Amino acid sequence: MNKEMSKDKLLSKHNLRLLYKRKSEVVIVYVIFFALILFASLSSDVFWGTRNLRNLLISNIGLLLITYAQLIVITLGGVDLSVGSIISMVNVAAVTLMTDSVGSWILISILCLIIGVGIGIINGLLVVKGNIQSIIATLATQTIFAGTALLIMSSPKGTLPSELCQFFTRGWGYLFPFLLVIVMTVLIWILMFRTNFGRAIFAVGGSEQAAECSGIRVGRTKIMAFAVSGLISAVAALYISFYSTSGNPLIGESYTQRSITTAVVAGATLVGGKSSVIGCFAAVGIMGIINNLLNLMHVSSYYQFVIQGVILILALAFSAIRSRK
């Protein structure tokens, strides 16, 4: 059976089937994604309009990036409830501190990234050194930093430099946001699937004890994973802030829940050790198109929350059924 495992065997039909078996969640997510696109183009004549498509892209980049941040922690076997507060903190910091000089744009952006990494490291230390479950640790930091954001800015006010906002969301004829998505996706994919660090994240999520027995530094891997997750959250936060152009201390609130939903829809299991970067793209697409359709049909945006909750339950039920098989 396994006498020769040459290269062409790795590409044989059998292995393609195996690949499907291993990655069926991703395939299913894409099937749903394309089905939704089909449904959207049939049910709405403006869906394929350039304006709507552009809108779809730039309004969902933030969610995609924050999903990547969540994905790293979920792969580790945890969950990060603090991503929303990182977004609020970064938004408040950027709006309060940024002036009209290019120097301040760069400096404050870097400061924002440091805020993200810092909160991530705090999460990691609480989980590893404090031996607290990630859901509790990040619930605490979420509360602390969401509160801090409100202390700094008690109500929505202020704006970000409009040139910067323009560039991030429409720069180079919409090429910049497009490239941002591509570059971030490729970077995350490489991090997860082509580095020792990424492999260690999967191993820790798969079985912490087995990882330990394999000489993987479990504690360090966790802290670093939370730090990287914080960094990506900060990047997402900057984008979300530039997209909204204004200051709002509650801007991040909904993102925690949405990022968990999309990561799970993309095929990650909440016990860890399994996730898909490529699937996130379609998962965010699904959420985005549903919202887009509801907007086009002038349905109250509150329904979107209801629908997202239902989708999360369906996705979790689906993965539970699969793992029982």
Next chain:
Amino acid sequence: MRPSIEVRNIDKTFVGVHALKDVSFTCYPGQVHVLQGENGAGKSTLLKILTGMYRPDSGEIWINGEKVNFRHPIEAKKNGLAMVYQEMSLLPELTVAQNIYLNQGNKRGFTDERALLRAAREIAQKYNIEIDPYARTADLPIAAQQMVEILKALAAEPQILILDEPTSTLTSTEVDKLYQIVQELKSQGKTVLFISHRMEEIFRFGDYATILKDGSYIDTVNLRESDENTIIQLMVGRELKSIFPHKNTQKDAEVMFEVQNFSDNAHFHNINLQIRRGEIVGIGALDGQGQTQLFQAIAGLRRRTSGTVKLNGKEIVYHNVRKAMKLGIGYVPEDRKGLGLCLEMSVGDNLSMASLRRRQKFGFIKKKEEAEQANQMVKRLNIKTASLLQNVVNLSGGNQQKVSIGKILEDVPKVLLLNEPTRGIDVEAKQEIYRLLRSLADEGVAILCYTSDMMETIGLCDRVLTLYEGRITGELGEREGALITEENIMRGAMNQKVQKTTGLEDGQNE
């Protein structure tokens, strides 16, 4: 007299393993009956059938003259059977009283805490045990917890009490207490079924002993009329199947790996061992004598309070697994599913997991090299998998075990520690692993191995150290002048003197 327990022709087969073969024995009220046998002789399975955890394939159980057919431990309890489990079944956050009367004392769904405390105090007094019923269980020392466990079984006022290794965590004062309790039960005409690896306790507590071997009934002896030798003779005598590779032919090779004065002051004490080039050294012991903790300490997974390690004559220092692995010490843990593998990850990812640092450039994985090495390992160990992408969970036990070993081999260890390398796998895979270990030893890897199957220890190992309660009690091998026989291993494993072939000296087994 009417027998209290009658086991008639019990047969039980698990997937591929015939655990109990037509076992029958009888116990009478007012007696302490000892069950005795090697690892895997079928003691635990028999107890689990008695208490309703397993159901026999065939055969009957009669309790107090009535045929019973327990489907759940609760039914056994209702019929007057109570068991003190080896692994503690107490809930650490509850009080002593709550634990003793767990699932009891409910008054229409409510619990009466005061009544619980009173009852717990009474039963402790009755059996002359000093314990605070209001104490949080986790705060008690381990020996006191064991006494709570025993009280919990006694609280059900059983006709038949089963004690599975009850003394392994007790101090001698508490063992005396337990002795008195058992005497009290005897005088009340109750039956006690007793398992212990301590020979002196078997004779102190027991009236009769039933010996099992390889799942079969061997004999029941009156302990007042027999001695240690008789018991050991009855326990041993299994057939050595010729499925093992050749033994080490090199004589007087240099010492490659040495462990000196290893202690953790809890599970193992003052362990000294040497492995010569080309040698497979075995640990001969009953289960739970500290071998796992010793392996973990050598592998850097567990702290030790004292001890040094020498590799090729030079002392090496490490305080974690990672460093130990870098220095060339590889450990294959006993539980492949929990400790050895990430089941939901692929064969390829698992194989490379312990050697990531060997195939990296600035933290990036060299995928081509990784796949090549994994493919080589699949071929070398004859791992039957459709591809490297297959998830480990879909492989058979034997192939999972091979992945668990192969993962450590990819890190090219100089010293290989294996804990239960063949547990629960088929004979063919076992043989493949024996051959692999021998060829590794021939290539110069120092191998230390524990397996609960003593025949495997005999067939595979060039030298055997016997371990009893965390201490080395004997050394068997040609150089040591003591043959590696089942009897000698059993003697060492039960803290008896091993028999020397020369007969000139008495040896130094303390």
